[in-house]
Amino acid sequence: MTLExxxxxxxxxxxxxxxxxxxxxxxxxQRAPYGLYAEQLSGSPFTAPRSANERSWLYRIRPSVRHMGxxxxxxxxxxxSAPTTEGGGLPIGxxxxxxxxxxxxxxxxxxxxxxxxTAGDVVGQTxxxxxxxxxxxxxxxxxxxxxxxxxxxxxxEGSIRLVTEMGVLEVEPGELAVIPRGMAFxxxxxxGPVRGYLCENxxxxxxLPERGPIGANCMANARDFKYPVAYFEDVExxxxxxxxxxxxxxxxxxxxxxxxxxAWHGNYAPYxxxxxxxSPIGAILFDHPDPSIFTVLTSPSGEAGTANIDFVIFSDRxxxxxxxxxxxxxxxxxxxEFMGLIYGQYDAKxxxxxxxxxxxxxxxxxxxxxxxxFEKASRAELKPQKLEGTMAxxxxxxxxxxxxxxxxxxxxxxxxxxxxxxxxxxxxxxxLEGDWS
Numbered sequence: 001m002t003l004e005x006x007x008x009x010x011x012x013x014x015x016x017x018x019x020x021x022x023x024x025x026x027x028x029x030q031r032a033p034y035g036l037y038a039e040q041l042s043g044s045p046f047t048a049p050r051s052a053n054e055r056s057w058l059y060r061i062r063p064s065v066r067h068m069g070x071x072x073x074x075x076x077x078x079x080x081s082a083p084t085t086e087g088g089g090l091p092i093g094x095x096x097x098x099x100x101x102x103x104x105x106x107x108x109x110x111x112x113x114x115x116x117x118t119a120g121d122v123v124g125q126t127x128x129x130x131x132x133x134x135x136x137x138x139x140x141x142x143x144x145x146x147x148x149x150x151x152x153x154x155x156x157e158g159s160i161r162l163v164t165e166m167g168v169l170e171v172e173p174g175e176l177a178v179i180p181r182g183m184a185f186x187x188x189x190x191x192g193p194v195r196g197y198l199c200e201n202x203x204x205x206x207x208l209p210e211r212g213p214i215g216a217n218c219m220a221n222a223r224d225f226k227y228p229v230a231y232f233e234d235v236e237x238x239x240x241x242x243x244x245x246x247x248x249x250x251x252x253x254x255x256x257x258x259x260x261x262x263a264w265h266g267n268y269a270p271y272x273x274x275x276x277x278x279s280p281i282g283a284i285l286f287d288h289p290d291p292s293i294f295t296v297l298t299s300p301s302g303e304a305g306t307a308n309i310d311f312v313i314f315s316d317r318x319x320x321x322x323x324x325x326x327x328x329x330x331x332x333x334x335x336x337e338f339m340g341l342i343y344g345q346y347d348a349k350x351x352x353x354x355x356x357x358x359x360x361x362x363x364x365x366x367x368x369x370x371x372x373x374f375e376k377a378s379r380a381e382l383k384p385q386k387l388e389g390t391m392a393x394x395x396x397x398x399x400x401x402x403x404x405x406x407x408x409x410x411x412x413x414x415x416x417x418x419x420x421x422x423x424x425x426x427x428x429x430x431x432l433e434g435d436w437s
Contacts, residue, residue, distance in 0.1 A: 003168055005226035009208055009271070015167070016059075016263035017230040027057050036262055037063040043180055043205065043268040054180075054205070056266025058165065061234060067184070067241065067258040071250040074242075076110060078406050081148060081247030082118035082127050082202070088408030094367055095403070098412040099356030102157075102193045106137045109187035110144060110242050110249075113198060117338060117360055117401035120308075122148050122202050122247045126301070127399045128309050129200040130338040132358075136193035141239040143258055145184045148244050149202040152297075152311065153177045154393065156342050156356050158194035162187065162270065165261045167228020169272045173342055174391060176296075176311075177272045178206060184241065184258045185270075195356055197340045199395050203308035206297040214281060220296045224277040227269050233257040275342075275391060280317045286324045291394065306398050310335070314346060314392040319385045326385075327377050330368030335396040337361045344390030348373050352414060353392075359417075363400050371423035378436075 006013050016022045021036065023029045028038045036059040043054035080086070100114070112135035120127015128149075153160065159172040164185040171177040173196075179185055208220060235257040243250050278296060283289050291312050299309040319326045327348040339346075339359045346353050350372035353359065361367040369377065407413075429435045 003170055004229045005272075006229060007223055007226055009220075009222035009225040010267055011227075012265070012267045013227055013269065014263075014265035015230040017232050018262055021059055021230075021263035022265060023059070032059055034262060036060055039063050041182065041266075041268055043182070054266075054268040056166070056264050056268040058261045059263040061232065061260035061262065062256070064258070067254055068252045069254060071243065071252050074249050074251050076113075076249045078115060079110065079113040079131070079244070079249070080115040080118060080129070080404055081122040081200075081244075082120045082129060082402070084118045084402055084404060086405040086408070087403035088405050090403060090408050092362065092365065094359070094361050094365055094418060096352065096359040096414045096417040097357055097407070097410055098354055098414065099195070100132055100134060100410060100412055102134045102136055102195055104136075107135055108137045108139050108142060109133065109135055110142075112136075114406055115404045116358065116407040117403055119336065119397050119399035119401045120202055125149075126203045126308060128202060128299075128395065128397055130395055130401065131198040131200065133194070133196050133198050135187065135189065138188040139186050141237060141257075143184050143186050143239065143241045145182060145241060145243040146179075146200070147182050148247065149200045150181045150205055151179045152199040152201065152206065153179075154197040154199075154340070154342065155194060156196045156340070158192055159190040160187065160194055160196070161190055163231075163259060164228065164270050165259055166264050166269050167231045169226075169228055169270055171272055174276055175272055175274050177270065179270045180205070180268055183270065186259065197358070197393070199309065199311070201299050201309055204300045206299050206309070206311065209295045209298045209310075218279040218281050220273065220278055225271050225273050227271045230261060230263050231259075232262045233259045275313055275315060278313060278315055280315065282317060282319075283321050283324070286321050288321065288324065288326060288329060291328065301398060303398075307335075307396070309395055309397050312394040312396065314390065314394075316386070316388050316390060319387065322382060324382070325377055326380070327369045327373055330366060332364050332366045333361075333396075334363055335398060336363045336401045337367075337394050337396045338401060339392060339394045342391040342393065344392075346390065346392040347387055349420070350376065352417070352420060357412075360401060360403070370420035374424060
C-alpha cells in the first residue's frame with residue numbers, strides 16, 4: 001500500500017476517495033453524492049472559540065448509528081483508567097523497568113495494552129494514563145473506539161498500521177501517531193510483533209506549544225505533521241467494535257466494516273509526525289535549559305502555563321555549554337515524569353535505562369543523573385559534542401501518577417534502581433575547590 005498524506009498541523013483539510021463525493025457549497029445537502037450519509041464528528045463543544053473549535057464532516061456509506069448493536073460489557077485485564085489506587089502496596093519512590101517481552105500467545109491490540117500508571121480522572125476528563133502495547137496479532141475484523149481520550153502511539157519495536165475512519169497511517173519507531181477521541185480504527189502489524197508506548201490523554205487535546213520569545217520557527221514545525229487522505233472499506237462481513245467509555249470496556253457486533261468514510265473535510269483528524277524532524281533549541285553559552293524547551297506537543301489544563309500533559313523528547317543535538325554540567329541537573333518537580341527510550345542511550349543514565357524500558361519519577365521526588373553520568377560529565381573536556389542516535393521521551397503531567405498492580409508486579413522492575421545514586425559522595429571539605437579526588 002502506497003500512502004499519501006496531507007500536511008500542516010491543525011489545518012482544515014478536504015479529501016475524497018471518489019471524485020465528486022464531497023458536496024460543494026454546503027455540508028449537509030438534501031441528498032449527498034453517491035447516496036452517502038453526511039455526518040459531523042465534533043472534537044470540541046459547538047461554541048468553543050474558533051481557534052479551539054474542532055469538527056469534521058464525514059460522507060459515509062452508512063451513518064455511525066448503523067455501526068453498533070447492543071453494547072455488551074467485557075472485562076479487559078490490563079487496560080485500566082484513572083483513578084486507581086493500585087500499585088501492589090509499594091511505597092512511593094523512583095521506579096525504573098527493563099523492557100517487557102512481547103507475549104508468545106496470540107495477542108491483539110486491546111489485550112496487548114498494559115497500563116503502567118494513571119493520573120487524574122477519566123470521567124472528569126483530566127489527566128492521562130501511560131501504557132505499553134505488546135502485540136503479535138493484527139486485528140482483522142476487530143475495531144476500537146476510545147471515547148475517553150485521544151491516543152498517542154510511539155512505536156519502539158516494529159512498525160504499525162492504523163487504519164482509521166479518515167484514512168491510513170503507517171508509523172515506525174522514531175515517529176508518533178495520534179488518533180482523536182471517539183474515532184474508530186483498526187490496529188495492524190506491518191513486519192511482525194510490535195512493542196511501543198501509548199499515552200491516553202483524558203484532558204485537552206494535544207496541540208503545539210506556544211514558542212514565546214523563540215519566535216515563529218524551530219521546535220516542531222506545523223508543516224511536518226501528516227494527515228491521511230480519505231480511504232474507505234465497503235466490506236460485508238461480521239465485525240466487532242470495542243469501545244472504551246468512562247473507563248469501562250464494551251463490545252458491539254455488526255455485519256460490516258465501520259471504516260466506510262468515502263470523503264471528509266475538517267480539522268478533527270488523526271495525524272503522524274517524525275520525531276527526527278524536530279528542530280531542538282538549546283543553550284549556546286552556559287547552563288542546561290529546562291526540559292520544557294524540548295516540548296513537541298502539549299495538552300493544556302485550565303491553569304495557564306501548567307500542562308495536563310507535556311510530550312517532551314531528547315533527540316540528536318549539539319552540546320556546547322561553557323563551564324557547564326551538561327546533562328540534566330538534579331531536581332524535584334511539581335510535574336510527574338514518565339520516561340521511555342525508543343532507541344540509543346539517554347545522556348543522564350550511563351547504565352540500566354534500555355530501549356523499550358521506562359521510568360517513573362513522581363512529583364517532588366528527587367532524581368537526576370546516575371553516579372557514572374555525574375562523574376563523566378563533571379570531568380569531561382568541554383568541547384562541542386554532538387549526541388547522536390538517541391531518542392528518549394517524557395510524558396509529564398501536573399498530576400501524580402499512580403502505578404498499577406501490573407507495573408508493580410513486573411519482574412523487569414529494577415529493585416535496586418535507587419542505588420544508581422549511591423556513589424554520589426560528599427565532596428564538601430570547607431575549601432572553594434572541594435574534594436574532587
